[in-house]
Amino acid sequence: MGVAAQTREPGVHWVRAGETVYTIARQNGIDAYRLITLNKLSAPFNLFEGQRLALTGSAVSTGETTTITAALPASSATAASDAVNLTPSTPDGAVPAARPVFTDRADEPPDHPVVAHSSMQVSPPASAGGFVWPVQGRILSEFGPKGGGRYNDGINIAARSGSAVRAADSGVVAYAGNELRGFGNVLLIKHAGGWMTAYAHNDAVLVARGERVQRGQVVARVGDSGNVDRPQLHFEIRKGKQAIDPLSQLPRPSAAATTRRDAG
Template sequence: MKKAVACIFLAVFLAGCGGVTNIITVPTPKETGLYHKIRKGETLWKISKTYGVDIQTIASANKLPDKERVFIGQLLFIPQGVAEEKLAKRSAEAGFIWPIRGNVLSFYGSYKDGVKNKGIDIKARHGEAIIASRSGKISFVDENMKGFGKTIIIDHEDDYSSVYAYSSQILVAVGQHVRQGTVIAKAGQTGRAASPRLHFEIRKKHKPQNPFYFLQ
């Protein structure tokens, strides 16, 4: 009797194994949306404006690390996104450019001595030119801001602003309008900077954002 049961069990098991190779698992989308392939000159911010989807929603849906930038050819899932050809108009608004070129020494969200970095720190040469990342109006200047040294804030349109700190020299004044690319300061090592560098932030309604989502 036991032998008969064992034979039946073996037959069922083998039949099951033979069918496994024909099974194809098709993932079921958890939410509607579409995919976007990143092109030259695009940033996460521009893509979010193009599709009308919040930048943090896109970042979360794609599990984008704070320390990594999006790249040309990368495929992003846009939750609730509408096909580009159905949009009335793609955003042609000028984005943010790098205020200085150099290696990133400290990333957004990182901690040092218990202090969270609300922007990024970019390596620089002492006296190197710092430019306005985007056109706007100088709203704040401080020659000795606690922890940040010589600091500048530029107000842009649509509730955005950018912050530039650790400078050795400030070349603009409050109320002055500057165009993107205008030299506004010279890099240095003021505040709590451990070496010549620029501390750079992008804020929306005074709330810090990850600069990597905006810089092109």
């Protein structure tokens, strides 16, 4: 049945062609994160024409199944969510939630228990030379578990605001925007062999989606956008949807860069 034939219900939105979680949230004046959790949507948050979405807790469906009539084209925000896998698997019964990037603020509670991460060793990217450091600076937080059940999917590197952020390897820009909660201005680059790098908290992103970039090219400027309180770069390396410890893939840092390991 088409969207036009759907019965109007208070607190309910019927998805139309071309709409995304983010456009629907803006249109109805609610937070995209709340829309995702109310409807138990999982990354990459694909929507379908005719899909029923609750806008309020009282409108949450109790077993209704909506007929899928046509798939929507993925938006840039959907592509970003898919690329960084912001909704990791959760224990049975838990509501999937888009987890903001880990920051160095020790007083922030975790959004939910975090699982399905790995520090496994994998082969380096197929391109000659491998990854290079996106920026030089002191490491504020390394990859792995932190206190209070949090987990850092990458590393956070302190750097002066406005410093050049360089592409860690050649590739194609998969996403450039600020629609990912907690990450601020984000850049995602796809590389050969199923590799992906993510650069978050930028002051500005200097390349556009679909643009081809070269290893070492300046692609962004360091900033403090998103959920951080000092200039820094949050940097991730992923193989498929699996987060990999960047320090296992990057060359040894220069003598100018000092590393501090988090106590937990």
